[in-house]
Amino acid sequence: MIDPHMSPEDFRRHGHEVIDWIADYWDTVADQPVLASVKPGDVAAMLPHEAPEHGESFDAVLADLDRVLMPGITHWQHPRYFAYFPANSSPAAILGDLISSGIGAQGMIWATSPAVTELEQVVLDWLARALDLPTAFLNSEGGPGGGVIQDTASTATFTALLAALHRATGGTARTTGVEPARFAIYGSSQAHSSLLKAAMMSGLGEDSVRTIAVDPGSQAMSVPALRNAVAADRERGLTPLMIQAAVGTTSTGGFDPVADLGEIARDCGAWLHVDAAWAGVAAVCPELRWVNAGVGEYADSYVTNPHKWLLTTFDCSAFWVRDRAALIGALSILPEYLRNPATESGAVVDYRDWHPQLGRRFRAVKLWTVLRTYGLEGLRAHLRSGVELAAHFAALVEGDDRFELVTPPSLGLVVFRAIGPEQLTMDLMEAINASGTAYLSHTKVEGRAALRLAVGGWRTTRADVDLTWRELGRLLSS
């Protein structure tokens, strides 16, 4: 029988080639159009109908990577990628993730590879301390809380909701299911779509979600509006189940007043979940710790994504709970084939009970390589650079009477528009994205279109921001 596997020598050779390919890609990506210009089906049309019968050389695969796939790639690591939020990678994270692939350990329970679980516990404590999160969240302090790496903030929010449901029902939700029209969930009109999706998936349904108005200026949840909604629900006999506070909304980077929401949650017994997916990591910088104000005192759960602005290759979403009993209560399963002495002893954490999946990748390695090689000092420099570049861009907008800021700049995010008819702003976005110079996304604020420029890539410089600004001006005039 032929050996179909790559020989160790070939793995070394091709591995070095791929590393060099990545380094070359980063060297040249700034010269590429940010946004792929392919049409639907273009990439698929260049690929064969079937998998090959006989194995091909890895060189042939790399050649097709360049020829077939790369024209269809929108470059998230481009220095002028400003759309949505950054999903930035970094050299350290990529090598960390490569190590995790090479080891190929699966950490569903402590016993299947103890280092997978323990490194995750430790680096989440490192991150919690770096963000000045409450001691109650730490894995290592012997308290009831703890942290886990989820794939995405959507999953974190979903599991927070399941934990809230478990707590509110004394555990009956997992056995007999949810009861209809008993619970209400609260998020602002600017809450991430994953809150609605979590309600849909949990069996509570979209109708259980109350969309609370925001204050027009801050785009933060209106506290009186929340208080009224909670009171109205209670009057109708409904139980407030969970309040979600957005720390850095997706549209405009608005900040819900966590402490005020927390007071209301405390009064009505609701779970307070804080979605700081993008903005939370900013708290590595002491001068930005205000973003997490109120979390320490009030949050039952909290999520922030190192895979957005903290240089850790997707996927890596850091999720903490003040009391892991509700989370584990909602998600634990122990089939015979997973029984083992370490689990029975109670001395270990089995992370499979902290999320929907059973199998889990060794994601902690990439967060570890990032935290160690950057150090907190390096991370602060990266975050501050994003904030400074956003402030610089905001000043350019403010100084030009053809444009206006829609909301005050928020950390690395600037929301602005061209002054004039509604369509002008959307046309400008289409034009700059089609130009290839930069990639911006849009939103609507108080019903009107706005553009979002989200800085956060690790190689974005002032020159990139300036070039984008000049191109926006040129396109507007043309």
Next chain:
Amino acid sequence: MIDPHMSPEDFRRHGHEVIDWIADYWDTVADQPVLASVKPGDVAAMLPHEAPEHGESFDAVLADLDRVLMPGITHWQHPRYFAYFPANSSPAAILGDLISSGIGAQGMIWATSPAVTELEQVVLDWLARALDLPTAFLNSEGGPGGGVIQDTASTATFTALLAALHRATGGTARTTGVEPARFAIYGSSQAHSSLLKAAMMSGLGEDSVRTIAVDPGSQAMSVPALRNAVAADRERGLTPLMIQAAVGTTSTGGFDPVADLGEIARDCGAWLHVDAAWAGVAAVCPELRWVNAGVGEYADSYVTNPHKWLLTTFDCSAFWVRDRAALIGALSILPEYLRNPATESGAVVDYRDWHPQLGRRFRAVKLWTVLRTYGLEGLRAHLRSGVELAAHFAALVEGDDRFELVTPPSLGLVVFRAIGPEQLTMDLMEAINASGTAYLSHTKVEGRAALRLAVGGWRTTRADVDLTWRELGRLLSS
């Protein structure tokens, strides 16, 4: 400001080092104990209390990888790793995943990187054709079906359940939530624990799951028992929502009779989900196509994991549905900031609507590099080698009167026990795992302990199986 990022030269140098580290690891892993022997807390105790203030060299990180982490790693890529199911990696998959990290594109919608979506559609069609799955499942045939890469089979099963719920309620489940005590879900006593977890997470509750008895010999679901359970539920006014057929159960590799279950599902209107997480990929070999018998005619959804036995680094779970409308109906969300012309045109697929998460990694690359560099021929050789080695081990068990087969060998899985008191088998497992020679896991079959030897690693040879067998015999005599 100092630049905290790794220079391109340093990235190349350290990248080559990590590639070489992995090659060296594979070269030497067979000499390591398979199972880590650390005690709870050992790894954590060797790690600092806090992240470093100043960035450290990548060399220091690599040194700690060896010194601190590796003693706590149970080696899933060890040639004598026989526990649970294989989660095998391969050189090609690791390089594919590295490419995906390097590109760092996020494919939540087609527009955010078209190649991410289109390569996934194409390689899932390749895999579906390689497994001889029904044309109805293909992405490219213009029909209502389609395939997507989920992280794990647990997520696939959960989304299948949500799709079933969407179809059965005409969509009201997502808006008004699930109704209590209306639906019933069916799986055998050998169904994977993720079925129960899906019921818990969906709001239906564990009590909605009927645990159907299996035939003692085959460990396959008893068709009369299922028929009776369905009839009893209908008599009580409940609606059969989903029947899960296990194709290769976790404990013993048993095969539920998919066509028989499908007939019952068709009669009562239930969704038929086929969980072939481990065994399904065997159908790449024409002589093993029987594993998927009945799927073509009856399955509403089907999952098999290339990250188990098909050489694709975790996570990569291939999931197909016959009608994507129910899946998308249950999971779609379209906030303003994700609106875009390609989506509105209907000409593209936005995979965010196919799973719980919003963000998604470019997982298709690793499946592409595996399918291309192995070719179907290479994959068949790999799978056949696992089946042959399991048959060889089973013959050794059968030829020794101190041991017995508990069930007939199933593909790469052998379930056996030491003849004698119950504790003998468990003690033998503890002993061989503690010896470091091999790692086996256990289960219970008809209430009695049994050991599982699951072959599937890409470097497992006859010598590894023979060594394990000799060690088992030695430990039993000692």
